Amino acid sequence: MIHIIKLSSYKTEKAKMVFIFMTPAILLYLSLFIYPTIKAFYVSLFDWNGFTTTMKFIGLDNFRELIRDNRFWDIAIRNTIGYFFIGGLSVFICAFILCGILSTKLKGRNLLRAIIFFPSIINPIAVCILWAFIFNRRVGLLNSILQAIGLGALQQTWTAPENVFWLLITILTWTVTGYYCVILLAALDRIPMEYLESAYIEGANEAVIFFKIKIPLIWDVMVTTFIFWGISAVKQFSILFVWGGGVDVPPDGATNVAVMMYMTAFGKRLAINRMGYSTAMGVVMFLMVFLLVGLISRITRKDAVEY
């Protein structure tokens, strides 16, 4: 009898506890995360400048307009995909080279790893300004280095509009490579030595060991890093938006979907204030993230090696 009373009081205590502990999280999540998400899909069906209280329902017209919008396709989508693919190639090639050499016995390994990683936690605006100075024609580090090592002939106006995309790829690579390098390195370090010993004894090449033994063993971690990159590449905003002196109209090379959607809704110099149209681009970004994640996990699907 006593036991039953205890049990039921335990049940009410548990119910109370679940309620008290979950409510703040659920309320906040619903009101400031899920509600705006649903609202976004709703707003994307309207023509609305944000100032009036009346929103004009136009169905899928925003999306129809997007399909015909040349700037959206030729600049925003193209750059988003460009940042994802070319940026991804550049980041992961560098990360692989760096973690490949860092995973061998090397003097000052932890210090080198720390230096490589550091840029990924610097304020992106600071990163952007720093690189604007590195590429500066007159006082920039790059041109001065070229001058100093006798390659003065290569000096040029790096920040010319047609270079912007490539400069930003460089900046992104410098910034985020360390992050992926550290993750991959941790995975490499977890590989038990027995798996490698026999290969070393047989005199196998470091490169062969890296590609034939180590990579298959860390495949699942690699897929995770690819997915991280996919999500973050589509969302890339701060560095691109602030590039070019923080002026409110970023150059074409720095305009991806995120930047274009921001400009369409909140641009200051170029006040377009089309909330519905902008949010339709947000919906496209949402779909892109899901598509990319799905695509990456499908392409890379392979039985992970258990060890």
Next chain:
Amino acid sequence: MLSNIRKGAADMTLRRITKLVVKLFLYCWCIFTVFALLWVLLSSLKTNNEFFSKTWGLFKVPQVSNYAKVLFQYNLGKGFINSIFVVTLSIIGILMVSAPAAYILARIPFPFRGALAKFIILGMGIPVQLLLVPLFFTLSKLKLIDDLWGLILVYIALSLPYNIFLIMGFFRSLPHELEEAARIDGCSMIKTFIKIILPLGQPALVTCTVFLFIDLINEFMLAYTFISSESKQTVSVGLAGLQTSMLYTGDWVALFAGLTIAIMPMAVIYIFLSRSIIEGITVGAVKG
């Protein structure tokens, strides 16, 4: 036989060369990074004249006044105070909301628990940009636009999925017998959570704090969109504004001082916490 040996020797040299090239790449990368950061520090202590005349030269007298100027005249100091305020309160809020929720989702069975956990984690895949316009108008309605409290609320809400996910993973790894033992000893559930689970969960909470600090102090888009008055700007927004205004004032060395101020605290934190930062990153991805 002989050709085999020769081939082996050629292989050896090729291997050595590859390794050398790769090492060189690594060292160049690191030297460049250190060099660029030192360049910022040095330039921040020059006069504008010194900066423009000799990129490589040292300063005659360190211009500490650049720092005073950027902090007080250009208001980056205020930006810092705002950022610290917003980030501190956001972190406290996030931990207070997500740790209990994560505990329930990880360890206390109730109907639809799994579905609820999935529903919350789903938020990790939604790009923030999708929420930008709706959030702007929600905050306007709540009269929280251009208000640091509004920004704090948004930061808390948007950080929930990832942090709940992370803390949940940690709580799950704690031994199952904890609650039972506590109950037998007559400890109430809430007390169990506060006295036993939270102290044990400290490593996860520390990791979350460090990451939230880095992420939120570097956050730009939301702060730039939701805060309009200059006196309420965060450090990221202030820095971006500083860059724009430098195009007109040409006070570049002050901008370098601003860069140093933005980078320095991170460097200091990093020097002390680099181990736990790196561990924290790899926990999510590697252990899976």
